[in-house]
Amino acid sequence: MGFTALVEEYRGGVLENVHYGAICVVDEKGSAVHKAGNPEHITFLRSAAKPFQAIPAMKRRIPDVYGLTGQEAALFAASHRGEAFHIEALESMYRKIGISEDILRCGASYPLNEDARAERYRAHEPKRRIFHNCSGKHAGLIALSKHMGWDMRTYYEPDHPVHREILETVAYFAEVPKEKIPRGIDGCGLPIFALPLRKIALSYLKLACPDLIGDADTRDAAAAIAKLMNEYPDMIADTKFVCSALLRDANLVAKGGAKGVYAIGLRKERLGVALKVSDGAEHVWPCIIASILERLGYGNRETIERLYALAPNTIVNDAGTEVGMRRAVFEWQA
Structure with a gap:
């Protein structure tokens, strides 16, 4: 697979864990x-x-069609973690679209945010589909299907028109023939796509720098969703997660995915970044991303410090006592 050591973790001066993976930074x-x-x-x-x-x-201006707020529309691109303000926005959006959460393909779950999950436990609330971190994305696809007159009940099927359009979109951004893109089923029940890291980085560069997109409608749509992500960063994850921390920086568009994949587009620098942690670990993202930005000479130190604040390189035990450290160890290859 061509993985290399990205992060080492030490406890008591002894190497305890090594997280392997790969990183790619691309230009225009x-x-x-x-x-x-x-x-x-x-x-x-x-x-x-x-x-x-x-x-x-x-592209179809679905937020305007249904009168959605910016916070609600940002949830189309979110892996929200189920805080109260996420659920309020989702319920409002569902009312405006005219659907109920029963139509969602994603499974019922509890919020990913620990505090939000604890609140639902204390209230003896059952799992709900709207609590699922992908419920905003699903709402966007259902809203588009309703607007276009496509079958809303089968919106999750790989051959549904909405997923044919998504496949064409992914292929267009990545500059890969759609027939060459492997597909699978994501955790939320929708089709998902596999690409080389270099192509993921290129796609995020275009998301950050839409002037690189030839098609005018796609260019405008990319600029619109990226703008929403930056304007409402806490809608994309939550108040204590790496995606929201990065999106507070107007120069970046960023989003992570399950099993250790992360991508960033840098506007001023006109660079795209993609990484994969081979063991799927997410807690090492801040360490890796902060190190990438430092090695690129990134000028906004506040963004880097936000990452280190989320997941300090000092490792503490359950009582808060310092017991070890982690460090990024990757080197750029020739």
Whole structure:
């Protein structure tokens, strides 16, 4: 797979864990200007695909069609973690679209945010589909299907018109023939796509720099969804998660996915970044991403410090006592 060591974790001075993976940084030509591990490693985008899955709805101006607020529309690209303000926005959006959560394909769950989950437990509330972190994305696809007169009840099927459009969108951004893109089923029950890291990085560069997109409608839709992500960062994840921390920086568009995949587009620098942690770990994302930004000479130190604040490189035990440390160890390859 071409993985290399990305992060080492020590306890009591003894190496305890090594997280392997690959990183690719591309320029406007789609060429890898920095890499650690194999830039052609193919991985499923998982939730990192959400901004592109929202493009067909943004092309049809679905937020305007249903009178959605910016916070509500941002949920099209979100992996929300079920805080109260997420659920309020989702319920409002569902009312405006005229659907109930029973139509959702995603399974019933509890919120990912620990505090929000605890609140639901204390209230003895059952699992709900709207609590699922992908319920905003599903709402966008259902709203588009309703507007276009497509069958809403089968919106999750791979051959449904909404997913044919999404596949074409992913292929267009990545510059890969759609017939060459492997597909699977994501955790929320919808089709998902696999791409080389270099192509994921290129796609996020275009999301950050839509002037690189030739088609005018796609360009406008990409700019619109990226703008929403930056304007409402806490809707994309929550108040204590890496996606929201990065999106507070207006120069970045960023989104992670399950099993360790993460992607970022840098506007001023006109670079795209994609990484994969081979063991699927997410807690090392801040360490890796902060190190990437530092090695790129990124000028906004506040963004880097936000990442380290989320997941300090100092490892503490359950009592808060310092017991170890982690560090990024990857090197750029020639």
